[in-house]
Amino acid sequence: MRVILIILGVVCSLVFIPPVYAQSATTASDYAPTRYGAALLVGKAYSPDHFGLVLAQGQVVFDYDRIFWHAAPEPLRFKLEANAGITTDGRHRGLLAVNAMALYYLEHFKRGDWTPYVEAGIGLIYTDFQVAGQGMRFNFNPQAGVGVEYALPGGAAVTTAVRLQHISNGKTHHDNRGINLALLMIGYLF
DSSP states (O other): HHHHHHHHHHHHHHHSSSSOOOSSSSOOOGGGEEEEEEEEEEEEEEEOOOOEEEEEEEEEEEEHHSSHHHHOOTTTEEEEEEEEEEEESSOEEEEEEEEEEEEEGGGOBBBEEEEEEEEEEEEEEEEOOOOOOOOOSSSOOOEEEEEEEEEOGGGEEEEEEEEEEEETTTTTTSSSEEEEEEEEEEEEEO
């Protein structure tokens, strides 16, 4: 439990403390603009139980070079997310999550205003419910997805993605039955 609380503190500090910008000769105009957004995620757990989920998400997307002190490919971004949601199987149980993701735009496959991307990362999640053998309500939340962003005038964009997520405690508890989820995300970046 102590390990999860330490990790939760680190992730929360990334979300709530302003990012540390790289100390270099690079000017702010050399970075991709920081973008903010909101999204709706809907999906279903497919293992071990079958139940639906609806999540509301807030997100902020940074140029990767702006956050970390090393050079990175130009299409790489760093995304922080905060999620709140409920199950839709009649139990109406809640969940809260914070995630840190790497997002990579697939510029080679860009067509007009459509830019595909891949993303992957990890977060911490609290579930107001447990499946048999889950062990804990605070868990790790690794995830990966593919999506597409449609550019709108003025730098805004509409996004859609498909994600696979896993919820488990990473063997920090002797009961470690995980939950696997598939989610569809529709969002707006500005």
